[in-house]
Every structure is written in structure tokens, then in C-alpha cells.
Amino acid sequence: xxxxxxxxxxxxxxxxxxxxxxxxxxxxxxxxxxxxxxxxxxxxxxxxxxxxxxxxxxxxxxxxxxxxxxxxxxxxxxxxxxxxxxxxxxxxxxxxxxxxxxxxxxxxxxxxxxxxxxxxxxxxxxxxxxxxxxxxxx
Numbered sequence: 001x002x003x004x005x006x007x008x009x010x011x012x013x014x015x016x017x018x019x020x021x022x023x024x025x026x027x028x029x030x031x032x033x034x035x036x037x038x039x040x041x042x043x044x045x046x047x048x049x050x051x052x053x054x055x056x057x058x059x060x061x062x063x064x065x066x067x068x069x070x071x072x073x074x075x076x077x078x079x080x081x082x083x084x085x086x087x088x089x090x091x092x093x094x095x096x097x098x099x100x101x102x103x104x105x106x107x108x109x110x111x112x113x114x115x116x117x118x119x120x121x122x123x124x125x126x127x128x129x130x131x132x133x134x135x136x137x138x
Contacts, residue, residue, distance in 0.1 A: 001047045008042060009052045013059065018043065071113070077106035 004025055012021035018039035019032050029035045042048055065073075076082045080103060083095040098106070111117060 001051060005042060005048055006051060008039070009048060009055060012039070012043070013052070013055055071110070074106045074110050078103050078110060 008021055008025045011024050012018060015021055019036045022035040022039035022042070023029055023032075026035070026038075029038065043052065073082070077098050080097040082098050084098060085093050086096050088094050
């Protein structure tokens with residue numbers, strides 16, 4: 001895989017536009033239709049596709065909170081450890097811990113993630129079956 005192909009993939013991941021990314025890297029190409037078809041052809045190559053997937057995973061890992069981070073944040077809010085910046089009447093910024101409503105919401109979200117509010121309703125119905133009804137008198 002060439003350096004230009006890597007640049008193309010990186011540029012494509014920034015703008016998510018094949019034509020724009022191709023024209024930015026391959027400056028001699030002027031036509032949008034040529035850039036679009038060449039860019040799509042390039043993205044379909046196995047090594048370019050693999051590099052794109054690798055870069056997407058790296059970007060995902062860097063920018064996306066995982067479940068552990070979300071749980072830690074919600075726990076900090078629930079416990080009042082998370083501070084919010086609040087502008088006071090005299091123009092100063094004061095750090096205050098989360099209010100009760102926010103703390104309750106964080107506690108609710110944590111409890112839901114652990115399945116605390118799920119209803120486990122197990123119904124077991126047995127229907128009696130009568131045999132020999134024809135032998136009964138009316």
C-alpha cells in the first residue's frame with residue numbers, strides 16, 4: 001500500500017466524501033466523476049479496505065467512551081463527586097456538585113443498566129382437560 005493510498009484513506013475518514021478525498025490527495029485529477037470512480041475503486045482494494053477498517057477502529061477507540069467509562073461517570077454523578085461550573089450573580093464561576101435531580105437520574109440509569117427495574121413475570125397456566133364428557137348426564 002502506498003503512502004498516497006494511506007493519505008487518501010485518512011482524508012476520506014475526515015470528510016467521508018470519496019470525490020473530495022481523492023481530489024485532495026491526487027491533485028492532478030480535476031474531474032469529479034473520475035475522482036469518484038477512482039476513489040471507489042481504491043476503497044474496494046483489499047489492502048486499502050483493511051487499512052480503512054484499522055483506522056476506523058483506532059478512531060473509535062480514541063473517541064468513543066466504553067461502558068466502563070460511562071459507568072464510572074454515572075457513579076461519580078450519583079455520588080456527587082462530579083462538579084458543574086455555575087456562574088454566580090457577581091460573575092464568578094463556582095464549582096457545585098450535581099443537584100439531587102441529576103444524581104437521582106444517574107442512579108436510575110445505573111440501576112437500569114444492572115436490570116434492577118426489569119419485571120420478571122413468569123406465568124404458568126394449567127388448563128384442565130376433561131375426558132369422558134359424553135358419559136355425563138345433562
